Structures are given as C-alpha cells and as structure tokens.
Amino acid sequence: MQLILWRHAEALDGIPDSARRLTGKGEEQAEKMAAFLRSRLPPDVRILVSPAKRTQQTALALTKNFIIEPNIAPGASLEAILHAAGWPESEECVLIVGHQPALGGVAARLLSNLPTSYSIKKSAVWWINCRSSEHATLLLAISPNFL
Secondary structure, three states: OEEEEEEOOOEOOOOOHHHOOEOHHHHHHHHHHHHHHHOOOOOOOEEEEOOOHHHHHHHHOOOOOOEEOHHHOOOOOHHHHHHHHOOOOOOOEEEEEEOOOHHHHHHHHHHHOOOOOOOOOOOOEEEEEEEEOOEEEEEEEEOHHHO
C-alpha cells in the first residue's frame, strides 16, 4: 500500500475551527504541492479529505475527485485514520489530506512504531510505502518551500 499524508496548507485563525479557510499563502502552498503531486500520483489514487474547510481547499488545488471522510477530522485517532485508509490490507494508493498532530502520529507509528508524532509542516507531503503492518518505508517527505 502507498499511503500519502498531506497536511493542509496555512489557514486563517478563527472559530469555528472547521470553517477556517486558507490564507493567500496557504492557497499558494496548496497549488505548489498539487502541481508536484499531479504528475506523480497514480490515476486510481483514492483521496480522503477531512471535513474541515481548509483541508477541502487544499485538496481542491489538486482535484475535485475526493471523498470527505469524517474519520480524519481534527482530533481523529491514529486508528481511525489508518482504518479509513484501509491500512495495511489495502493494495491501493491512498492520499489523506488532514491535520497535525494526527498525520505526524500516523507517520511515527508506521515508520518507527513509537507513540509520538513527527512534525509535518503545513502543506507538506509524506509518502510512505507500506509492504505490511510491520514494514513501512518513507519514500518522500517534502514541503512546498522546496518546490
């Protein structure tokens, strides 16, 4: 399974949290990362997006073809996110557009099996190859600043 974690781009502060929109900088970050991903993603990638407005805006920079998945909303557990992705049984490529610290927690669990959370920058992508529940390899970690 290929699991791609894409943290939402920079968003405005505000309440309610779920309605926060991207800043101008965030829109630029999302566009840069979407351009990078567009030529690299397989055509049958399944894209799961948190119901938060900022994640949907981030994903829209790439495509309109995504699934809003309540189980990856802010505060979601690592288990809920991995279950939504179908990890580790799925053989498909899954792109998750979500939030910190959960995405960093997923990366830490898969790559080191430690109960911690790696720091994933805004609009950064971590691409992980999961051959089994015990063998995951980081293929790519990149932020829009490097594009």
